[in-house]
Amino acid sequence: MMARLPRAVPAAWLKVHRSLQSGVEGKGAGHGANAGAWWWRRRRSYNTAPTKAALRLPRMEYQDAIMALNTLQTNASTLEQIRREQQLGRTKGTLEAMKSFVHRAGMKIEDFDQLAIIHVTGTKGKGSTCAFCEKILHEYGLKTGFYSSPHLVQVRERIRINGKPISRELFTKYFWQVYNRLDETKDIDAGAMPAYFRFLTILAFHIFLHEKVDLAIIEVGIGGAYDCTNIIRRPVVCGVSSLGIDHVSILGDTMEKIAWQKGGIFKPGVPAFTVSQPSGPMSVLVERAKEIGCFLQLCPDLEDFWSEGERLSLGLAGEHQKSNASLALQLCRTWLQHHNHPDFPPFQQPLDFAERYEMQQPPISSGFCLTTPMINGLRDTKWLGRSQILKRGPVTYYIDGAHTIGSIKACVKWFQEHSLKEAKAVGSGPVVRVLLFNTTGDRDAAALLKLLMPCQFDFAVFCPNLLDMAQNLNAAKCGLDQKNYTVSLENMLSRCLDNHRAWCKLTEVKHDNLWNLTGSTLEGSTTFVKRGGLDEEMLLLRGPECEHITTRALVFPCINNGLQWITQGRDSDLQPSLAKPPNVHPAGVAALKEASSIQILITGSLHLVGGCLKLLDQSLSQ
Structure with a gap:
């Protein structure tokens, strides 16, 4: 249009x-x-x-x-x-x-x-x-x-x-x-x-x-x-x-x-x-x-x-x-x-x-x-979104727009080195590692995710490069600079679900163990929860019967919802979502709230990194 x-x-x-x-x-x-x-x-x-x-x-x-x-x-x-x-x-x-x-x-x-x-x-x-x-x-x-x-x-x-x-x-x-x-x-x-x-x-x-x-x-x-x-x-x-x-x-x-x-x-x-x-x-x-x-x-x-x-x-x-x-x-x-x-x-x-x-x-x-x-x-020299570390109290954002095999390898090496130093400084308190990931174009997400496995994430979160679900209704508040008309919302969400499946396969989580918003097991090959259309929240979470598997995988409909869940209110500078908060299954929330340090690696797409930085650093929008 x-x-x-x-x-x-x-x-x-x-x-x-x-x-x-x-x-x-x-x-x-x-x-x-x-x-x-x-x-x-x-x-x-x-x-x-x-x-x-x-x-x-x-x-x-x-x-x-x-x-x-x-x-x-x-x-x-x-x-x-x-x-x-x-x-x-x-x-x-x-x-x-x-x-x-x-x-x-x-x-x-x-x-x-x-x-x-x-x-x-x-x-x-x-x-x-x-x-x-x-x-x-x-x-x-x-x-x-x-x-x-x-x-x-x-x-x-x-x-x-x-x-x-x-x-x-x-x-x-x-x-x-x-x-x-x-x-x-x-x-x-x-x-x-x-x-x-x-x-x-x-x-x-x-x-x-x-x-x-x-x-x-x-x-x-x-x-x-x-x-x-x-x-x-x-x-x-x-x-x-x-x-x-x-x-x-x-x-x-x-x-x-x-x-x-x-x-x-x-x-x-x-x-x-x-x-x-x-x-x-x-x-x-x-x-x-x-x-x-x-x-x-x-x-x-x-x-x-x-x-x-x-x-x-x-x-x-x-x-x-x-x-x-x-x-x-x-x-x-x-x-x-x-x-x-x-x-x-x-x-x-x-x-x-x-x-x-x-x-x-x-x-x-x-x-x-x-x-x-x-x-x-x-x-x-400074170059936003590349090997960037942003510290907010107990939450540390490791931000790198790596999106190729070579750059992901470099990103993993950088993240492991710096996150380990931070974990040692924290001492005996629990440290939770979270991956926030998305890809665009014709990139092989499964190959990139496989390279990220050595980081041993406690959670993997997937979302499209949308700032907020309200972005579709109120672009003025969310920023016209980041509007993307080249791909539909359905395609963006489907890409996230493909990435989620690839991660589940790598971590041996079966899709029949995914839980929906109310906690009931998804049936057959259902891949996402749809409640009143795509303007409402969509979330997938590994069920509690799979506690022997350490990595839990989630899908959110936008960056803001994903970051709000990961940080659990522990980053006071993170602005609340313009849309209503997602009704998230309680599994894993306690670990995030009680962690001495939450380490978040944001990677896979420069557009994802840009959306995160817009939410995390208001000065960049001035």
Whole structure:
């Protein structure tokens, strides 16, 4: 259903028109001096004047912009058609369509050459790598732009300037500039508007050009070769983080096929770096580099870098972050070399680089002495929803958006290490471990859940990525930024039940031992309790006759209900559910109420993590 947009309000337009003239959110005090004489800004002309479309803007409110943006979400049938076309190799048209949208939005592809781009792809770790790069280069006094996906709480998190999500005012202003330009030129492309991610990519480039950032760090959405971010012609440097199996319906079902897609961001004459990869996909990356004419190098271990007296530490937890940090250091040094920074001599790409690939392995780049901005940047990097710990009295939330085999393995290692330290600190009191889990897309939930088994959870809780059951009736209170029109509520709940079945099978809990809300055994193959429609609560709980099995599995209809049950009122900062509280079977409640510590691992989906953070940290919604 298309959202109705409010009519234009002249007074609101006047306010925005003034902000266009004054140039809100400039470089910031002392920026030019900090950047130093080594960096000169490219000032090629880019038209920033309001267009005719901008004069017909709707009310300039953030929520109106998000409502309009949500109309660009692709429905399930269209998504399936896109997947079929991608499987048939008809994806080259994606970039041609993107170029057309960029032109209709009032830009040229050549304009993006001004942005001094770092382009990063990979299966896991690409967001963290970009976050490290952003912080390091901002420490050098540069005005940074960073485009990433998905967002956790608010859409504007995807477009960051100087390490912070763009303000609501600027998002709204620039959104309507781009949206109205595209809307008034729909007839050019038979009434087409770009889909959600394409639009946000165009918007990010538009914002970075208008805000005159010194550099733009661009994280690939999915894949690389045909990702809409790959309209970039001349990045300064490219990076490939760790590869793994993900998005198989789009990228292919082997790591070699996926590596081919990721290597598609390489550009002729542009240096590129990757981290250690399995031999098969590494060979593919090398072949792609040779074919395209790109000098690909392998990052050294983080231990191969050194500093003069300053201790090296990472702001992001987990052993896996070391390779991301190493990749970020190489990307940042190359960017600085390209712009003649005095700390690093200019990079000279060897003419015979294709001959340097031995045994399908790229040459290893050398470590180097880290500068103070690099050390400070690595130490101070923050990246919400990744290896994040939130302590609330007796309740500790371990939050990690891992959703692939490799990232779940890293998540398990991180959780076991830190939860064990906490348990030892608690002493002799009982500690209860709870898993809060969901998956999206075509991911193999059973494979991910199997990797989580060593954590020895006392309870496993499954819920869709819905904040609250009231979200379906009152989106304004729950947040339009997290509305998802690409999948139905029934499908989301069915996915949770599939995850629940997989967990029960792993823990040898039989479905005929599931109990409903009143405590009576479910009959036959019944999979969920339906009371007056899907707007009411739905809960599955292992029955008390199975006490010899330690893990109990539950399904809730929304995140809020799940968290309310897990915490049992022991987190005073957790806001109560907008819907009526679920009528929960009493089994297990005493253990949660009496525990000295409740350790909750939230994982499997970045969208689940985003919903949890919205409920747990109100400041993220401001």
